[in-house]
Amino acid sequence: MVVKHDSVEESMPDDPPRLARGTEPVVKVRLKEPAPSLAASDIANTSAALKSSVTDVLLEFCLLEAMSPTAGDIDRALTRISSSMQELDRIANELADVAALMQDRLILSKRSNEIRSLILEVIDRTIATRDRGRVFIEAPPACLALVDAPRLERVVTAFVKHALAASPADRGIVIRLEAHEDATVISVIDGGRGMSEHEASTLFEPGEDGIGMYLCRRIVEAHGGRVGVESHFTGTRRFIELPVASRARVRALLVDDDARQREGLAELLRRAGIAVTLADCGSMALQHAAVQTFDVALVDLELPDVSGSELVAQLRARRPKLSIIVVSGHPADSDAVRSLDACDARYLEKPLDIEALLAEITHCTAKR
Known part of the structure; x- marks a missing residue:
């Protein structure tokens, strides 16, 4: 069953993208080889993004000081500052994980979590209101898994934002949760043009777009799982596979x-x-x-x-x-x-x- 996120009004017109489950993808990448190491330039790019977000926050405060703001001006400034602070939090977590990875000391704090609820929280906290009407969820009533929730939330957030950016403004994305005998699978499917083989094979490597998707890969691998991507002419499915051992054995x-x-x-x-x-x-x-x-x-x-x-x-x-x-x-x-x-x-x-x-x-x- 496909359902829209609860916070979306019924008048939103978007339909979810339809990638037939039996359709053979044009490009298929399931990563098994060791992840590449980070270069100094990758860390420098992330540090530059951190500095940019700090500058945005300082600029908002300077503008407020230089004017006689109305209540509306203050509300809009606070909204922009809140967005910048969320970005700062994301980058700070990235840098902390980078430091841990470089020392081979990435330690997970795994607890039993209900994954459907975790996905809904990600949408509520990190996805802009204007985009929530484009997000559809396919999920069983419940699926418990033993995961590091804050880190898995960051992975799902990165996947969802990547899918939204790849989809036309009038198309939605689907988040599909499946509990198989051997794995728990989270798929994020967009309705875009698809990926070239080069784009798919480098999606989870550090590069010009930063280290976000690369860190997603490393976090999932630390859980004993893997990431991958399947691209069709009518969209792309990026997915997380967590081994059955990660499922909560309650x-x-x-x-x-x-x-x-x-x-x-x-x-x-x-x-x-x-x-x-x-x-x-x-x-x-x-x-x-x-x-x-x-x-x-x-x-x-x-x-x-x-x-x-x-x-x-x-x-x-x-x-x-x-x-x-x-x-x-x-x-x-x-x-x-x-x-x-x-x-x-x-x-x-x-x-x-x-x-x-x-x-x-x-x-x-x-x-x-």
């Missing part, structure tokens, strides 16, 4: 006596990369907990053989470090839910919002 115990709800929720969790063990009653849940280790338990409050609160207490006694999320149709201020306070359990009300549930699971696993 182990969940799901306890619910309703077979339909239990199986349906289990399927959604598995699509998100979570290993799920099922139990239809409290005694079965305790048997599983006695012989297996889980990161999180999802417990229905009403079970046939024991109350949910009693099961939570027994699980907590046996596995003190286990994260527990209770799900129920009871309102949060009911006596049944208040009885969970002493057990340090999280609570979500039915019907479940899968994104809210995954956010809770991500919060739990981030503390591991």
Whole structure:
């Protein structure tokens, strides 16, 4: 399914580019050889960009001091300053990563993250309002992965901006997220003229356009993945492949006596990369907990053989470090839910919002 970003008004006319999935690309580059080293000139170009952004900020302040600004003048100046500060932050992060790479000390801080939400945050924070109507997303309801979120956000941002620049103003781009058996793939597809073989083969090397896409490559490779590009006559797909080992291996115990709800929720969790063990009653849940280790338990409050609160207490006694999320149709201020306070359990009300549930699971696993 193709959907526009939530912040885009329905009146935006753009259609997403259509690259048929089975169409053979004219140019195809999947990088396997070691990335080239940075030259002094590459770092000098980035430093020059840093100086230019600093100059832009100083110029805005000088202009404000030299005039009697109206409220509108100040608002517009602050908008331009904010844009320059975002660019400064990007360049500063680039230079920090360059320094780490040159010392072979690029260290990732990986946590479990919901990738669809990460992509939406990138669009909200870094893509100009006028361009958001050109961004379409194809993604499953949820996909968890173990990544360095700030760095992956910078990679996705660079890919999206590169695709927008390559597309005509009246064409959109597609961000496609896929969870395969062997890899998690993020593709960014534009509707432009396509790339020549030379353009595609040098896209992820340092050059006249700076070191942004080169750093994207190095960051993805540090995750154990790879980048690549496929170009057609009607557009270009640049992509990130993260190995299945990068997918979050969260182990969940799901306890619910309703077979339909239990199986349906289990399927959604598995699509998100979570290993799920099922139990239809409290005694079965305790048997599983006695012989297996889980990161999180999802417990229905009403079970046939024991109350949910009693099961939570027994699980907590046996596995003190286990994260527990209770799900129920009871309102949060009911006596049944208040009885969970002493057990340090999280609570979500039915019907479940899968994104809210995954956010809770991500919060739990981030503390591991």
